Amino acid sequence: MTTRSDHYFAEKYGLTPPHSEVLAALPKLEAGKALDLGCGQGRNSLLLNQHGFDVTAWDSNPVSLERLNGIIAAEQLQNIRTELCDLNQVRFNGDYQFVLSTVVMMFLQPETIPQLIADMQASTRKYGYNLIVAAMSTEDYPNSQNFPFTFKSGELSHYYRNWHIVKYNEDIGELHRRDENGNRIKYRFATLLAQKASY
DSSP states (O other), rough: OOOOOOTTHHHOOOOOOHHHHHHHHHGGGOOOOEEEOOOOOHHHHHHHHHOOOOOEEEESEEEEEEEEHHHHHHHHHOEEEEOOTTTTTTOOOOOOOEEEEOOOOGGOOOGHHHHHHHHHHHHHEEEEEEEEEEEEEOSSSSOOTSSSSSSSSHHHHHHHHTTTEEEEEEEEEEEEEETTTTTTEEEEEEEEEEOOOOO
């Protein structure tokens, strides 16, 4: 198998680079089945596939999935499949080594989030991992973009109180969106990598 850089697909196809938290998590992960919730054009799905994961990639945007399917076909990739899926509507189960959702939950309806996280957790095999990165609304960085949902401080980590939390922070990050002066818009992001404990 040809060794490619982690930015191969971004550079060749003009995609946004893989999320930094996915890259940071990779050394801790054992390759297996992965579920990418809100995969967009596939920046993280393609990276995981490249590292030996069998990837299921869901998104509600048919144009994004068409782009990803084009890359899968052009590169003749195996063990990566896409599905048109509205995360506000879906219930799911499975046996995944890694379930991730990066910069997606703020676009969902607030009432969706508790069940979505419960399904992520239930679909993760013992010792598997969940990774979530999502915008917050805080006093210092309020929800200026009127996202339908934002996490409050401590809310995301509370969902994972029975898991082994490998990483959790509420640091300042930047959206790809820019303000009227051309500067990237800043938010606090809840970032969590957690491993399912054995019971």
